[in-house]
Amino acid sequence: MKTAAEVKQDFIRRGVTIANWAEEHRYKLRTVYSVLDGSLKGNYGVAHKIAVDLGLKEPAQDRDTSAGRHRRAS
DSSP states (O other): OOOHHHHHHHHHHHTOOHHHHHHHTTOOHHHHHHHHHTSSOOOSHHHHHHHHHHTSSOOOOOOOOTTSTTSOOO
16 A cells, blocks of 8 residues: 555656546546545545555455345345
């Protein structure tokens, strides 16, 4: 896992702009910046995918519904 500052430093080291990365991954630039600056936490949806792709978060784990925790009672 990396911090946003580490991700930004990685971009600088590789000579890649955030805009280039966003375009290459087909993400909206504004959303990528929002994840990096913390205004979007990356907990859900596209913001989560961006955070995972940037190395800020671990990929989501599939929910185990076999135990019945997430199923509605009949």
